[in-house]
Amino acid sequence: MRLETKTMNILITGGAGFIGAALANRLLLDGHTVRVLDDLSAGNPDRLHSDIFFTRGDVRDKPKLWRLLKRVDCVYHLAARVSVPESILYPTEYNETNVGGTVALMEAMRDAGVQRVVFASSAAIYGEQPRSPVAEDFSPHPTSPYGVSKLSAEHYVSTIGRLWGIETVILRIFNTFGPGQPLPPEHPPVIPMMLKQALGGGSIPIYGGGTQVRDFVFIDDVVDSLVAAGSAKGVSRRIINIGSGQGTSVNALAKTIARLTTRELHLLPVPSESGGVSQLVADISLAGELLGYVPRVSLADGLSLMLKHDARFAKMVRV
Ligand SMILES: NC(=O)c1ccc[n+]([C@@H]2O[C@H](COP(=O)([O-])OP(=O)(O)OC[C@H]3O[C@@H](n4cnc5c(N)ncnc54)[C@H](O)[C@@H]3O)[C@@H](O)[C@H]2O)c1
Known part of the structure; x- marks a missing residue:
């Protein structure tokens, strides 16, 4: 075959x-x-x-x-x-x-x-x-x-x-993240947007209280x-x-980013956008069974890799 x-x-x-x-x-x-x-x-x-x-x-x-x-x-x-x-x-x-x-x-x-x-x-x-x-x-x-x-x-x-x-x-x-993730000015994805705002000292919009839970996979x-x-x-x-099989709230993501960037975050609560859901985490047991899939990179390690290897953020870290 x-x-x-x-x-x-x-x-x-x-x-x-x-x-x-x-x-x-x-x-x-x-x-x-x-x-x-x-x-x-x-x-x-x-x-x-x-x-x-x-x-x-x-x-x-x-x-x-x-x-x-x-x-x-x-x-x-x-x-x-x-x-x-x-x-x-x-x-x-x-x-x-x-x-x-x-x-x-x-x-x-x-x-x-x-x-x-x-x-x-x-x-x-x-x-x-x-x-x-x-x-x-x-x-x-x-x-x-x-x-x-x-x-x-x-x-x-x-x-x-x-x-x-x-x-x-x-x-x-x-929700996939990693070095090279696009950061369009309109509707940017949450991780590169938070990294950019944290490193640049801007405020980070937090929709709907930041309690939404997502599965961020490297x-x-x-x-x-x-x-x-x-x-x-x-x-x-x-x-x-x-997915990663792990749930992370947007608030917890912001805290992890604050810790890794060693910057103080300015969170700006804004009303929830439509089209979102409160909780979405993957059961990845079938992927393990059929594809031998085991996620290897944690959220914190993946964010560290972005800060190190994504030129857009690496140069801001050095400032
Ligand atoms: N990034 C994520 O978190 C995520 C999560 C779930 C599913 N996906 C899926 O994975 C795929 C890749 O997503 P991504 O994050 O790399 O997005 P992306 O926008 O970086 O990649 C999509 C690519 O498709 C090309 N494209 C769009 N319309 C086209 C057309 N009509 N003809 C030919 N090319 C066209 C774009 O130029 C772009 O390079 C998508 O199908 C997306 O729905 C992504």
């Missing part, structure tokens, strides 16, 4: 993004041939090693996909619009890219005879849940168009995969899980949570 051979031909959609580029560079190091398709709406090709074949383009562009998918063994589908608050403003765009892009890719994979797809889904599909940690069989209740788009894409991946004999592995990834652990999902046996049709 092709997936058991040591090296594979791999296509990563969204491979110039935060997670995609880390995955692409890792797969190249592991000896695979790696192609990346990314429209650069949020990605940056400078993140990629020069031996990775980069194509700029939209994941809905079928002729481009047919060309790129020739002799590809495994596709990692990461191309997506990824902001919960932005999705509330522009649900049509989220539907077109995250759902339409997934359907177009699955069709093109069928045409090209690709064996396996690993789809990067999200914890956002769960929404508000009565219990925590959440396991894969909990009923999804997404609270944002982003979550709806990821859930809908999951259904397309599973259904088209089953109908056309494509192996599918869906990873529901929780980028290297997420990459390990994706790599394993590309070649593991007995995982087709499975949906698997990928």
Whole structure:
């Protein structure tokens, strides 16, 4: 079977993004041939090693996909619009890219005879849940168009995969952080935003009292899980949570950041944003069982690595 051979031909959609580029560079190091398709709406090709074949383009562009998918063994589908608050403003765009892009890719994979797809889904599909940690069989209740788009894409991946004999592995990834994490001015993710504000002496907005609990998982652990999902046996049709398995409140995160940066934090309470949920922590036992997944980097260690290796923060630490 092709997936058991040591090296594979791999296509990563969204491979110039935060997670995609880390995955692409890792797969190249592991000896695979790696192609990346990314429209650069949020990605940056400078993140990629020069031996990775980069194509700029939209994941809905079928002729481009047919060309790129020739002799590809495994596709990692990461191309997506990824902001919960932005999705509330522009649900049509989220539907077109995250759902339409997934359907177009699955069709093109069928045409090209690709064996396996690993789809990067999200914890956002769960929404508000009565219990925590959440396991894969909990009923999804997404609270944002982003979550709806990821859930809908999951259904397309599973259904088209089953109908056309494509192996599918869906990873529901929780809040990923690490060096190189984007920090867009509009709707920045909580960790790089807090690090920047703490180091710069600015005030940190704390939504809804800061009691929301999240599962922050380090980028290297997420990459390990994706790599394993590309070649593991007995995982087709499975949906698997990928997180740290640990819950951290936003207030506790702020305290850890204050300790590590040795700066005094100025917290600014603001009313809660819509689309968020109070508690979301992953049950990662299935990932351990099926992928041998064990998260290795704690929140504090991951934050220290960001402060040391992310140039944006490292230079502020020295000031
Ligand atoms: N970062 C997280 O915490 C997290 C959590 C759960 C799931 N995910 C999923 O993981 C994947 C990667 O997320 P990320 O954090 O690296 O985000 P990112 O924005 O850094 O990466 C997404 C990439 O997709 C590209 N892209 C967007 N629309 C495209 C299109 N139409 N055609 C081709 N490329 C397109 C962007 O340019 C970007 O490089 C996404 O599918 C996201 O939903 C991320």
